[in-house]
Amino acid sequence: MELFRFLAFLAAVLPVAYGAPTQATNSLHPKLLAAMKRDLGLDAEQAAARVSRDISASEIIEQLRTTAGNSFAGAWIAEDGTTLNVAVTDQALASEVTAAGATPAIVANSLSKLQDAKQALDNIDIEQPKTLATDSANVGIAAYYVDVAANKLIIEALSGSTAHAESLASQVGLAASEFEVKTVETMPTTFATVVGGDAYYIDNVARCSVGFSVTTGFVSAGHCGTAGSSATTTSGASLGTFSGSVFPGNADMSYIRTVSGTTLSGYIDGYGSGNLPVSGSTASATGASICRSGSTSGVHCGTVRALGATVTYAEGRVTGLTQTNVCAEPGDSGGSFYTGAQAQGVTSGGSGDCTSGGTTYFQPVNEILSTYSLTLVKA
Structure with missing residues (x-):
């Protein structure tokens, strides 16, 4: 199926009092x-x-x-x-x-207190000083975010950086009871790839997945392409051009303005079982169920683990991402995250795969819509 035939997402669900399904x-x-x-x-x-x-x-x-x-x-x-x-x-x-x-x-700590500490980390250099004794393969701050259930700032680090992570927490004024360092085995990566598949291509080289259609094009991940990059279908037909892109920094988002004649509908590819309609973009809470659709691994689901996470990729830090336990693989970048009928965001990156599982981050869609003054296409 050509990309322009399935740009976007999901069906209507009306909010009600918590606990009563509609x-x-x-x-x-x-x-x-x-x-x-x-x-x-x-x-x-x-x-x-x-x-x-x-x-x-x-x-x-x-x-x-x-x-x-x-x-x-x-x-x-x-x-x-x-x-x-x-x-x-x-x-x-x-x-x-x-x-x-x-x-x-x-609890002891307000959300604003922990968010201020996270913001302070965002504003300083978190790179660990290299020494002759440093094993660079074991060094790195992978991500950090506020865990509201634990009422702490969580810092994920490779084994060689746990002491550095503790030092960073102290540097932004957190007491030992206000943060936790978790050891992870790998650093996050983005999910862009040059392997062919049912998606869109950037400059006829890299492959990503479409996020959501808007009235003048579609949105995706920022690391997929820079302003001026071309976007084409799998058959090589022109889709349009990257009109805006942010990555790394305060977002991983892009807006592709499509060429005249492109069909922009409020659906996303259901990978073998029809298309899925979308009706809005109400953001989900921590712990909410969430699903993701991408051109490499199709549809997978899980839950939201943390909001406003900062992630360290090889290209640099990205702030304001949402952490999930939904799996993803190379080529899924830019693809859509959604809860029921509500669009949530576009796939950024993470670790693991859909065989062993993993952690995946997404860029919230409402920030993309507001940044570029876009209107979501609904079914």
């Missing part, structure tokens, strides 16, 4: 249901209920974020998929959290 979720596409069954162990009824709860949780979180003000400490959906937890630093707010339909958690 009838609209019963229309989830069979391909999406199959992926959620395979990756999350949910049958059709459970998947529909989960998607409805995940989307409605976003409204409750925003309501309580406003109510709690500086005492707001983040929110997350528990692993059981049925409990929305909202953390606050003021015990007096617990009753308001409960009244809104969430479970209160009283």
Whole structure:
């Protein structure tokens, strides 16, 4: 199928009070249901209920974020998929959290405090000084993000950089109880590749996956191409040109303005089971179910693990990404992340693969839309 015939995404789901699924979720596409069954162990009824709860949780979180003000400490959906937890630093707010339909958690650190520390890390050089004794293969800060459930800043580092990570945490003013260093085996990589496949090509060399269609083109990952790069279909027909691109830095996003005559529809390729429609872009909470579609590995699902993560790629740091446990592989870059009917973002990079599993990050789509003043195409 030509790329321009399947630019975009998903079907309508109406938010309701947390825990009560809507009838609209019963229309989830069979391909999406199959992926959620395979990756999350949910049958059709459970998947529909989960998607409805995940989307409605976003409204409750925003309501309580406003109510709690500086005492707001983040929110997350528990692993059981049925409990929305909202953390606050003021015990007096617990009753308001409960009244809104969430479970209160009283913690020591506000979300703003931990986010400020993360921002401070973003603003300094985190490279570890090299010495004769340094094993460069074991050195590197892979990523860092706020874990709202743990109420800490998490720093992921290779084994040779754990002491350096601790030093960085101290440098931005965090006490030992306010951060955690996790050892990882590999550094993240982006998922661009030169292997052919059913996707779009950049300058007739690299391959990426389309994210979402907008009224004048489509969006994808920034590392896929720079402003002025060409985009073509798998058969070599012109799709358009990269009009804007950011990578590395404060985003991994791009906007490709398509040529006249390109069909831009509100669907994404379902990889053998029809196309999946999209109806909006309400952002999902930590712990929410989420799925990804890409030209190499097709459709896979998992959950959101952290918001606002900073990731260190070989090309440099990228801030503001969302961490998930959904797998991805080379060529999936730029592809779409979505929760039920709601577009979430475009695939950036990560580690692992869809055989052994892994961690994947995505660029939130709403930032792309606002940066380039774009309008999402809906089914």
